[in-house]
Amino acid sequence: xxxxxxxxxxEPVSTGTRALYAVMPDVSRxxxxxxxxxxxxxxxxxxxxxxxxxxxxxxAREEEHRPSPPDPRWVLTATEIDxxxxxxxxxxxxxxxxxxxxxxxTVRSRRRSVIQKLEAANIVEAxxxxxxxxxxS
Numbered sequence: 001x002x003x004x005x006x007x008x009x010x011e012p013v014s015t016g017t018r019a020l021y022a023v024m025p026d027v028s029r030x031x032x033x034x035x036x037x038x039x040x041x042x043x044x045x046x047x048x049x050x051x052x053x054x055x056x057x058x059x060a061r062e063e064e065h066r067p068s069p070p071d072p073r074w075v076l077t078a079t080e081i082d083x084x085x086x087x088x089x090x091x092x093x094x095x096x097x098x099x100x101x102x103x104x105x106t107v108r109s110r111r112r113s114v115i116q117k118l119e120a121a122n123i124v125e126a127x128x129x130x131x132x133x134x135x136x137s
Contacts, residue, residue: 083110
């Protein structure tokens, strides 16, 4: 979603600033694709060549240091975190099911999911990997 420039500007906005603001989403997408020539071409439509080159260097540096979002296939749900935390406390699947008031097969399914997402061989390894990744503290 693009925020209207007037909503964030504290002073009247020039035509050049308005043009730069309009092209920036496309520049960001080009940099995300690692397509610097396309990003530079877009910047040159609204900036002098030298300024466009300097802006591209700065924007590319920022893009490189931006952390990648986590792969959604490997993100644990809240219930999976509770399940791995219970296993870390030494609770069996039956004990976890009784404590959470869910069927034991639900807990077993969550454990399988956690093991797969954390690329572990078993629940003990999954608990260790969750600690290593900072999921459990």
